[in-house]
Amino acid sequence: MNSGIPLHIKQLVKQQDDIHLGPIDLELEPNMTYALLGPNSSGKSTLLKCCMNLMKPASGIIEIYGRSYPQDEHRIKQLIAFAPDPLEGCELFTLGQMGDMIAPWYASWERSHFLRRAEQFKVPLDKRYEKMSQGERKKVALTLALSTQAPVLLLDEPTNGLDINSRNRFKEMLVEDAERIERTVLMTTHAIEDIRQFADQILLLKNGRIEGPLEKDRLIQSWRRVWLSADKLPDLSVIPGVVEYNGYPYPHLITRNWQETLDSLNANQIPIVRDQPLSLDELMERLLNE
Numbered sequence: 001m002n003s004g005i006p007l008h009i010k011q012l013v014k015q016q017d018d019i020h021l022g023p024i025d026l027e028l029e030p031n032m033t034y035a036l037l038g039p040n041s042s043g044k045s046t047l048l049k050c051c052m053n054l055m056k057p058a059s060g061i062i063e064i065y066g067r068s069y070p071q072d073e074h075r076i077k078q079l080i081a082f083a084p085d086p087l088e089g090c091e092l093f094t095l096g097q098m099g100d101m102i103a104p105w106y107a108s109w110e111r112s113h114f115l116r117r118a119e120q121f122k123v124p125l126d127k128r129y130e131k132m133s134q135g136e137r138k139k140v141a142l143t144l145a146l147s148t149q150a151p152v153l154l155l156d157e158p159t160n161g162l163d164i165n166s167r168n169r170f171k172e173m174l175v176e177d178a179e180r181i182e183r184t185v186l187m188t189t190h191a192i193e194d195i196r197q198f199a200d201q202i203l204l205l206k207n208g209r210i211e212g213p214l215e216k217d218r219l220i221q222s223w224r225r226v227w228l229s230a231d232k233l234p235d236l237s238v239i240p241g242v243v244e245y246n247g248y249p250y251p252h253l254i255t256r257n258w259q260e261t262l263d264s265l266n267a268n269q270i271p272i273v274r275d276q277p278l279s280l281d282e283l284m285e286r287l288l289n290e
């Protein structure tokens with residue numbers, strides 16, 4: 001069992017082409033899955049690569065269980081695994097060969113586990129990466145990363161290109177692993193289904209800064225669309241939590257703090273006709289655009 005913070009980013013700054021990341025401060029807890037969301041080209045993959053020391057930040061410190069680059073690189077590489085999108089420099093190798101190359105890095109690598117993952121994904125061990133489809137390539141990256149059994153897992157758009165069966169197998173693998181090993185997962189994604197199925201916490205990368213972690217279930221409870229009686233409309237300035245009000249065709253508001261809004265509507269004797277949570281899709285869009 002490792003002690004300390006699985007991934008701790010302190011004051012990271014990175015300039016990459018036309019994007020500027022940072023300063024970023026972030027602490028990830030054990031046994032949590034974090035979904036890192038952000039617009040295209042906002043720097044999500046760049047941040048993951050910095051965590052693997054595949055890209056160097058201009059400044060800042062990245063610690064994995066208290067160990068930092070460059071002095072602890074060897075030990076860190078046993079604690080963290082990365083499924084990039086795509087795997088670079090692997091065109092001529094097969095999954096079997098890549099497994100053999102990676103295995104010595106990880107004390108926790110088990111060949112039987114690796115073979116079972118490959119079988120579950122139905123990805124061939126002897127086909128060269130360059131000849132694989134996009135989905136097969138994704139399964140190679142996931143098989144390798146999961147087989148390390150490392151306590152910190154970085155996944156770049158893990159379900160992008162996966163067929164329905166593979167997606168379900170991937171979910172089963174994460175659940176199965178979570179029952180056996182302590183693992184913190186940080187995944188970038190644009191897929192609402194990934195957020196729904198996998199994420200405990202949401203991280204938003206906006207304008208180079210991280211917002212969050214935001215607890216997914218709490219967000220779902222807090223954000224709500226509320227329809228009001230047209231007879232008695234509120235003075236919105238006195239209702240806390242309201243982020244939007246629309247009078248047509250039926251008066252309704254959107255709140256980011258349902259409990260506070262509810263209490264205030266009740267206190268002001270404003271009748272609620274109906275209320276419902278936002279869809280995850282709308283919720284994430286609003287968070288990203290806020």
Ligand SMILES: Nc1ncnc2c1ncn2[C@@H]1O[C@H](COP(=O)(O)OP(=O)(O)OP(=O)(O)O)[C@@H](O)[C@H]1O
Nearest residue numbers: 016017018019038039040041042043044045046047
């Ligand atoms: N290998 C590279 N060489 C040069 N520039 C790169 C490279 N990879 C990414 N960039 C640049 O870094 C910036 C951030 O890209 P990054 O891939 O980190 O964004 P992202 O948020 O993961 O995007 P997406 O959601 O589209 O995958 C972009 O401006 C991109 O052009």
